[in-house]
Amino acid sequence: MRRADRLFQIVRLLRVRGFLTGQALADELGVSKRTVYRDIRDLERSGVPIRGEAGVGYRLERGFELPPLTFNEAEIEALVLGARIAGAWGDDQLATAAETALQRLEAVLPEPLRRVVATTPLFAPDFHRRRELVSGLPIIREAIGGRRRLRFGYVRADGTESARTVRPFALYFWGRAWTLASWCETRGDYRSFRPDRMSEVVMLESTFEDSGESDGPSLAGFLERTNAEREEWWREPVPVEATVTELPVDRKIASERG
Numbered sequence: 396m397r398r399a400d401r402l403f404q405i406v407r408l409l410r411v412r413g414f415l416t417g418q419a420l421a422d423e424l425g426v427s428k429r430t431v432y433r434d435i436r437d438l439e440r441s442g443v444p445i446r447g448e449a450g451v452g453y454r455l456e457r458g459f460e461l462p463p464l465t466f467n468e469a470e471i472e473a474l475v476l477g478a479r480i481a482g483a484w485g486d487d488q489l490a491t492a493a494e495t496a497l498q499r500l501e502a503v504l505p506e507p508l509r510r511v512v513a514t515t516p517l518f519a520p521d522f523h524r525r526r527e528l529v530s531g532l533p534i535i536r537e538a539i540g541g542r543r544r545l546r547f548g549y550v551r552a553d554g555t556e557s558a559r560t561v562r563p564f565a566l567y568f569w570g571r572a573w574t575l576a577s578w579c580e581t582r583g584d585y586r587s588f589r590p591d592r593m594s595e596v597v598m599l600e601s602t603f604e605d606s607g608e609s610d611g612p613s614l615a616g617f618l619e620r621t622n623a624e625r626e627e628w629w630r631e632p633v634p635v636e637a638t639v640t641e642l643p644v645d646r647k648i649a650s651e652r653g
Contacts, residue, residue, distance in 0.1 A: 483521035
């Protein structure tokens with residue numbers, strides 16, 4: 396068990412059981428009494444109101460509550476990595492929101508865990524991100540949230556140009572590209588579009604409804620279609636000499652069909 400997780404467990408055990416000796420805590424956590432005594436001192440220094448002493452026992456001061464947000468070290472690392480990915484590969488609004496979220500997280504965590512936010516060794520470099528990859532994301536996200544139609548020009552990978560009006564459902568990040576899941580009113584079918592291939596994106600005043608059912612234009616319907624096409628894609632033979640980089644992100648499950 397990691398030290399940060401162990402500190403959390405000590406607080407939780409004292410809160411639930413009321414009074415525990417150092418030996419009882421050591422047995423519960425699978426560590427020595429010396430380790431428990433050291434952890435208790437660290438918790439007291441960080442402001443946790445633990446009463447008692449070595450050789451007698453410990454209890455939490457009445458009325459003490461755990462912070463409203465309580466995570467273990469692995470959970471904090473996952474949150475930090477997610478925020479760093481959003482900051483590196485999202486638009487400016489998402490990047491700012493990610494930074495603010497980490498600051499708020501750090502503010503409510505107890506000191507032993509607070510350090511994990513700054514020292515998590517998981518990163519998402521953005522030095523090879525093209526600006527056009529994320530330039531259209533703010534208006535697309537706004538349209539998704541408000542269920543408003545989008546109109547834009549689009550250029551497919553083969554150079555074919557077209558004008559589209561769509562109902563935007565969701566954005567997907569594939570590690571090197573974003574795609575918009577949508578119902579294309581121009582084609583009357585589900586389509587995925589890459590924001591970096593869009594131009595003159597306009598959010599229309601007209602809104603649409605997402606029934607949540609798969610029998611009409613909806614995210615559920617898009618996902619049902621996607622799952623079916625993904626199964627078909629995996630059944631197709633792939634040349635032995637093909638590499639991962641030769642399998643395009645927009646094949647089948649992110650299709651740009653006509």
